[in-house]
Amino acid sequence: MPYMLLIIGCFLLFFSVLILNTPALLTFDIAIVEWASTHRTEELNQITTLLSAIGGMPFVLFLTTLWCLALSWYKKFIDIFLICLGLLGSGAIAWLLKYWIARPRPPEMLHLVQSYGASFPSAHSVYAAALSCLVIYLYRDHSKSSHICSFAIVWLILMGCSRVYLGVHFPSDVLAGWSISFIWITLLYIVFKHRMKQTIN
Numbered sequence: 001m002p003y004m005l006l007i008i009g010c011f012l013l014f015f016s017v018l019i020l021n022t023p024a025l026l027t028f029d030i031a032i033v034e035w036a037s038t039h040r041t042e043e044l045n046q047i048t049t050l051l052s053a054i055g056g057m058p059f060v061l062f063l064t065t066l067w068c069l070a071l072s073w074y075k076k077f078i079d080i081f082l083i084c085l086g087l088l089g090s091g092a093i094a095w096l097l098k099y100w101i102a103r104p105r106p107p108e109m110l111h112l113v114q115s116y117g118a119s120f121p122s123a124h125s126v127y128a129a130a131l132s133c134l135v136i137y138l139y140r141d142h143s144k145s146s147h148i149c150s151f152a153i154v155w156l157i158l159m160g161c162s163r164v165y166l167g168v169h170f171p172s173d174v175l176a177g178w179s180i181s182f183i184w185i186t187l188l189y190i191v192f193k194h195r196m197k198q199t200i201n
Contacts, residue, residue, distance in 0.1 A: 001142070002186050002193075009182025016176035020103070020120065023157065033106045036165045045112060048162040052113045055124040055159045060087070060131065063138070079138055084190055087130050090184045093136045094126040094177065110167030122169045125177025128159035133185035 019025040053059065064087060068080045095117065103120035105111075117123070132152035137149045160174035 001136070002190055005182045006186045006190075009179045009186065011179075012175045013179035013183065015027050016121070016172040018178060019172040019175075020101075024137070025172075027181045029172050032171050033110060033164055033167060033169075035111045037167050038164070039194055040112075044165065048165050049113055051159055051162040052124065052166060055128055055162075057091070057123070057127065060127045064131075078192065081175055082138070082188060083134055086134050086181075086185045087127070089188070090126050090130040091123070093180050093184060094121050094123050095178075097180075098106070098123070105168060106167050112166040113168060115168040120136055120173045121176035121180060122160065122173040123177065124163050125156070125160045125169075125174045126181050128156040129178045129181035130185055132156040133181055133189075137189045 019029055071080050098118040101120050102118045105115055105119040132155055135152045136149050140143055163169040163174055164171055
């Protein structure tokens, strides 16, 4: 699983950068956002607006704090450290890339929610993918791991698609956001797992 996610992350990053630097693909990128804006419904507007609220940094920090407090009860401090480093690292990478690349967002008339910062990559997609990867890795041995994994995958896909639907991100922004977390969290997990094996031995 870790190496598969790492490969997927590298592929998505390559593809998103390719889109960003290829005029023909950029046109397709914009066309998807425009197409989504013409297929909106009141129900979907409400759902995606809710996803925007719970997928932002304030709620993610709140959720992560509760998660870490629960893990501290069971004295799983290594897991807590991995979660904190994973989220902080992926978030920092995302915002550094936003500042460096400074890609403009889709036209403001398409926005259904307020947005901050540049477009590439999607921070909401970074947070969703980071949480999903952490959940998948930390609960690999859980009796309900397949259900947990399925929920995590659905969560990150819904969050990414909602950003395009809301008109605040291009599809390539979402792909880049997912790729950052896939790569960062997986590398952290591999390092942590290796260190733990060394400690045991």
